[in-house]
Amino acid sequence: MFDNHIDRKVLSELQDVMEGEYLNLLVVFLDDAQRRLDQLHAAHDTEELRMAAHSLKGSSGNMGAQVLADLCRQLEERLKQPPLLAIEDLINQIYREHATVRQLFLAECQRISVG
Amino acid sequence: MADQQPLTVLIAEDGAADRLLLASIVRKQGHLVLTAENGEQAVALFVEQRPQLVLLDALMPVMDGFEAARQIKALAGEALVPIIFLTSLTEDEGLVRCLEAGGDDFLAKPYSQVILAAKIKAMDRLRRLQVTILQQRDELARHHTHLLNEQRVAKAVFDQVAHAGCLSAPNIRYLQSPYALFNGDLLLAAFTPTGDMHVLVGDFTGHGLPAAVGAMPLAEVFYGMTAKGYGLAETLREMNAKLKRILPVGMFCCAVLLNLSFERRVVEIWNGGMPDGYLLPQAGGEPLPLVSRHLPLGVLAPEQFDEQTEVLPLVLGDRLLLLSDGVVETSDENDQLFGVERLKQVFAANRQPQQLFEDVLQALEGFRGQSRDDVSLLEITVVAPQVLAPAPIVYSDSGQSSPLDWSLSFEFRAQTLKRFNPLPYLMQVLQEVHGLRGQSGALHSVLNELYSNALEHGVLGLDSSLKRDAQGFAAYYQARNQRLQALQDGFIRLHLHVEPLGGGGRLIIEVEDSGKGFDVGKVLQSPAREQRLCGRGLSLIRQLSRHAEWADDGRRARVEFAWEALA
Numbered sequence: 243m244f245d246n247h248i249d250r251k252v253l254s255e256l257q258d259v260m261e262g263e264y265l266n267l268l269v270v271f272l273d274d275a276q277r278r279l280d281q282l283h284a285a286h287d288t289e290e291l292r293m294a295a296h297s298l299k300g301s302s303g304n305m306g307a308q309v310l311a312d313l314c315r316q317l318e319e320r321l322k323q324p325p326l327l328a329i330e331d332l333i334n335q336i337y338r339e340h341a342t343v344r345q346l347f348l349a350e351c352q353r354i355s356v357g
Numbered sequence: 358m359a360d361q362q363p364l365t366v367l368i369a370e371d372g373a374a375d376r377l378l379l380a381s382i383v384r385k386q387g388h389l390v391l392t393a394e395n396g397e398q399a400v401a402l403f404v405e406q407r408p409q410l411v412l413l414d415a416l417m418p419v420m421d422g423f424e425a426a427r428q429i430k431a432l433a434g435e436a437l438v439p440i441i442f443l444t445s446l447t448e449d450e451g452l453v454r455c456l457e458a459g460g461d462d463f464l465a466k467p468y469s470q471v472i473l474a475a476k477i478k479a480m481d482r483l484r485r486l487q488v489t490i491l492q493q494r495d496e497l498a499r500h501h502t503h504l505l506n507e508q509r510v511a512k513a514v515f516d517q518v519a520h521a522g523c524l525s526a527p528n529i530r531y532l533q534s535p536y537a538l539f540n541g542d543l544l545l546a547a548f549t550p551t552g553d554m555h556v557l558v559g560d561f562t563g564h565g566l567p568a569a570v571g572a573m574p575l576a577e578v579f580y581g582m583t584a585k586g587y588g589l590a591e592t593l594r595e596m597n598a599k600l601k602r603i604l605p606v607g608m609f610c611c612a613v614l615l616n617l618s619f620e621r622r623v624v625e626i627w628n629g630g631m632p633d634g635y636l637l638p639q640a641g642g643e644p645l646p647l648v649s650r651h652l653p654l655g656v657l658a659p660e661q662f663d664e665q666t667e668v669l670p671l672v673l674g675d676r677l678l679l680l681s682d683g684v685v686e687t688s689d690e691n692d693q694l695f696g697v698e699r700l701k702q703v704f705a706a707n708r709q710p711q712q713l714f715e716d717v718l719q720a721l722e723g724f725r726g727q728s729r730d731d732v733s734l735l736e737i738t739v740v741a742p743q744v745l746a747p748a749p750i751v752y753s754d755s756g757q758s759s760p761l762d763w764s765l766s767f768e769f770r771a772q773t774l775k776r777f778n779p780l781p782y783l784m785q786v787l788q789e790v791h792g793l794r795g796q797s798g799a800l801h802s803v804l805n806e807l808y809s810n811a812l813e814h815g816v817l818g819l820d821s822s823l824k825r826d827a828q829g830f831a832a833y834y835q836a837r838n839q840r841l842q843a844l845q846d847g848f849i850r851l852h853l854h855v856e857p858l859g860g861g862g863r864l865i866i867e868v869e870d871s872g873k874g875f876d877v878g879k880v881l882q883s884p885a886r887e888q889r890l891c892g893r894g895l896s897l898i899r900q901l902s903r904h905a906e907w908a909d910d911g912r913r914a915r916v917e918f919a920w921e922a923l924a
Contacts, residue, residue, distance in 0.1 A: 252467070259470065260381050267381075271374035296416060300445050301372045303467045 247339070248346055252306030265354050268347055271305050279340055282333065292321045298336075302343070310339045361478050365389045367408040369399035369425060370443060371417045375466070379412065379443070382470050386477065396420025400428045408438070409484060410477060412464070415444045415455060423458035430459040437487035439480035443468075504565075511569055512538055518576045522546045523554065526745055530714045532734040540731035541568035542681050543610075545576055547583040550784065550801040552620060552742055555583045555592070558631060558679040558735055559612040559654075571604055575654075585781045586801055589616040589625050590664040593654075597662045600655030609655035613647065613679055616666070619742040620802065620897070623830075624677065625666040629653045632682050633697070637704065637713065639674030639739075644704050647677075668834040670827055675739040676713065683731035687721055695724050759791040761862055765853045771844045774812060779851070780804055790855055792862050792920035799901040800864075800918060806894040807868040807914055808849070813837060815870030815912065816847040847871045860922030863903070867915050874910030 257264045278301075281294040299314035313336045320329060366388045370376040380390045391406055393399040397420040399413065411429060413422040426440050442455040445466040455463065461483075462476055515538055524531055524546045533544050541561030548554055557579055561568045578599055582592040593614065600610055611630030618624070626647050628634065634647035651663055687695040703720045707713050714736045721732065765786065769779060784801060787793055793800060813819045817840040823833040852867040880895055899905045904917040 255470075256378070259385055260378070263377070263381060267374060267377055270377050274373045293416065296445070297372055300466045301374045303445070304375055304378055306467075 247307065247309050247343055249306035249308055253350070256305070265351060268351050268354070271301060272344060272347055272351075274301055275340060275344070279337065282336070288321050288326070292318055295321070295336075305347075307339075307343045310336070310343050313339055361387065361474075361481065363387045363389060364410050364477070364481060365391065365406060365408040366477075367391045367393065367399060367402055367406070367411045369393040369396065369412070369417065369422070370414040371395060372414075375414075375443075375468075379468060382468060382473060383412070383477075386470075386474055388477075396422060396425030396428075399425045400432075403429050403432060403438075410480060411438060411440045413440055413442055413460075415442050415451065423454055426455075426458040426460055435487075435491055437484045439484055441476060441480065508536075508539060508566065508569075511566060512536070515569065515573055515576075518573055518580075519545065522580065523548050526554070528738040528740045528744065530736045532714075532718065532732065534730045534732065536730050537733055538569045538572060539565050540683070541572070541610075542683070542731050542733045543572050543575070543612075544733055544735060545579050546735075547580055548745075549583055549616075550586045550797060551618075551805055552745065552798055552802070554615075554617045554619070554737070554745075555579070555589065556615040556617070556679070556735065556737065557612055558634075558681065558733060559610050560631065560681050560731075561610045562608050567608070571600060571608065571610060571655075574599055574603060575610065582781075586784050587781050588778060589614055589627060589666055591778055593627055593664040594659065594662060597654045597657065597664075598659045601658060604655050609653040611649075611653040613649075615677065615679070615737070617671070617677075617737065617739070619740060619745065621894075622671045622673075622739070623668060624671055625668050627651065627664070627666045632680060632685055634677065634679040635704070636669060637676040637678060637710075639672050639676075639710070644678075644701070645669070647679075665838055666834075668830055670824075670830050671739045673739055673741065674710070676710065677737045677739075678713075678717075679735045681731060681733035683729050684717075684721065684734060687725045687729060687732065689724055695721065699724070760789055761855065761857055763855050767851045768848055769851070770848045771816075771846055774816060774847065774849065775841055775844055780808055783851070783853070787853070787864070790862070790864070793864060793918065795920070796918060803898050803901050803916055803918075804866070806898050807866065807916065808851075810894065810914070811849045811868050811870035811872070814875065815872030816849060817841060817844070818872060858919060861920040863917055863919040865915065865917055867913065869909075869913045872912060874912045877907045877911045 256267065260267050275298060278294050278298040282291065282298070285291040285294060295314045295317040299311050299318060302308075302314065303311035313332065317329070317332050317336065320326065320332065366383050368376060368379050368383065368390060369392075370379060371394055376392055376394070380392055384390050388410075391402050391408055393402050395417045396413075399411070400420070402408075403411065411426075413426055415422040417425075422442060426442075429438060429440065439461045440459060441462045441464050442460045443464050443466065444451065444455065452463065461480060464473055464476060522545055523529070524544065526546070529546060531544060533542065534540075537544075541559075541563060543557065543559035543561065545557040545559075546554060559572075559575070561571050575596055578596050579592060582595060587595075596612075609630075613628040613631040613634055614626070615634075616625040624636075626634075628647055628649040629651035630649050630653035633649070636645040636647060638645070647667075650667075657663075685695055685697055685700065699720065700717070703716050704713070707716050714734070717734065767779065769777070780801075783804065787800060788797070814821055817837060819833060819837055819840070823829040823836075848871045850867075850869040852865075852869075854865040854867075856863060856865075877895070895905075895907075898914075898916060902916045903919045905914070907914050
């Protein structure tokens with residue numbers, strides 16, 4: 243399940259770099275990602291949508307959540323040129339992917355706290 | 358990563374997780390990290406902490422990375438603060454914006470530790486290079502100021518040495534840039550004790566202090582020997598030997614020297630490597646070029662040096678013009694040279710001789726593109742000797758120990774006559790007699806005449822009537838040099854006798870030569886003009902002394918000087 247949604251190798255490198263701060267990083271990311279999603283939801287125009295998608299793309303990429311990152315990239319691309327085709331559908335995919343990734347990271351947090 | 362020195366790195370990134378991650382990565386590489394959430398915070402932190410490296414997210418709220426980069430670069434000024442943009446902007450336009458805002462490099466997301474470390478290292482190398490460049494630039498500026506100061510001091514010292522001359526004489530006009538010294542250009546002029554004038558226009562090789570530094574010993578020799586009454590030949594020999602000894606190989610001094618006698622209306626010329634000088638006849642017509650026939654001073658060893666001069670007759674109103682090569686080499690905006698032809702045109706076009714100097718200056722001024730520091734020009738007009746009033750020599754002793762009752766005899770034989778001029782030495786001796794000091798000039802002139810008569814007409818047997826015209830002059834002096842070189846026998850005897858007379862004293866000079874003698878009565882009776890040019894200066898000797906007579910068929914001259922009791 244992990245392998246598709248989150249790159250394990252990236253997580254292990256992150257743990258290596260962050261050392262004692264690894265758990266903190268996970269928490270910060272989860273909080274940040276939620277905020278980006280709220281921005282996505284509350285966006286009034288394509289510009290705001292694009293900024294939110296761009297940011298989420300960047301941070302999820304850094305965390306190894308490659309599917310989520312890619313979906314955000316697609317949204318960013320499509321928002322550049324009208325007509326805005328099937329945007330709603332793409333946004334929904336992002337919500338769902340985020341939910342999955344969130345669960346996986348929470349599990350990772352638990353693994354660290356206990357271990 | 359051990360060889361990278363720790364830096365202070367500013368990270369501006371609005372994503373909290375990304376910021377945290379990047380800060381950890383950079384900290385782990387050994388650096389001190391400052392973080393900001395937006396461009397405004399980044400700029401404020403930069404002002405406060407002055408980090409050496411900045412990592413900037415391109416898209417941030419409040420102030421974006423582009424604006425922050427512009428402000429930070431402006432604040433950094435001369436120093437290089439590398440800015441690395443953090444971006445997942447992939448379009449070219451985004452990347453171009455980063456560069457134009459002053460970014461030095463990019464780091465793409467997701468962040469790679471290895472790539473980041475490599476970029477930090479590379480950027481830091483550039484940063485340190487800039488620091489070095491600025492330090493060296495400042496050092497260069499200091500050295501330059503220092504050098505200019507040294508030149509100022511050198512010039513001040515030189516002006517004291519050069520200042521001893523007579524460039525301000527009424528018959529001299531000259532042009533020289535104030536910093537000509539540092540182009541090696543030299544202009545010297547001084548009176549001899551007999552009222553003749555020695556002139557030197559020179560050009561040292563090189564620029565700056567090396568060119569100037571040879572000028573001082575040269576000027577000392579020139580002024581020292583001229584003041585003592587040495588002739589041009591001896592002065593040339595000394596100057597050449599001195600420069601040969603002290604200058605490094607490859608450095609030398611081109612020079613043209615003149616010895617003008619306003620009394621005898623004759624000029625002696627030596628030109629070693631300088632451009633042609635010109636003798637402009639008072640009567641008009643073609644100017645006579647004074648061509649370089651020798652190597653410059655300081656090239657040849659003393660044994661090989663040739664001090665032979667050319668001698669030309671002069672007429673009242675003749676002009677001599679000497680110039681440095683900066684004159685002929687003056688160029689206009691199209692790099693055309695002024696050249697010798699144009700100079701000759703100026704001579705030809707000149708209507709008023711007194712204006713000649715101005716004409717040349719104006720022609721140069723009108724022609725030139727850029728002003729030059731190495732244009733030197735000297736014009737001397739031939740005037741009657743009364744017009745010039747050389748400054749009286751100042752003596753430094755107390756006047757108490759004057760020798761008043763003595764005799765001295767010399768016999769100079771052939772080998773000595775070839776190489777040695779005894780007159781400066783004899784004059785030194787006679788200067789000790791205070792009563793004679795007031796007649797120093799006359800004494801010099803008389804001794805000169807007596808000695809050259811004894812040598813040239815007596816020992817060498819030259820016919821004075823040769824000096825009737827210009828061609829004869831040249832022939833005469835050529836013959837003089839040839840016969841002197843070949844001389845095997847002959848002598849000149851000199852007796853000096855000083856004794857008290859009344860309250861003061863008198864000097865008796867006797868000069869005897871081994872020549873054939875001459876018809877004294879005949880010479881004394883010939884017309885004055887003829888006597889001046891080709892006589893033996895007998896009238897002059899009579900005029901300047903208290904008493905003069907010739908015996909032994911003209912082979913022996915006896916001349917008297919006297920003085921009153923000194924106050």
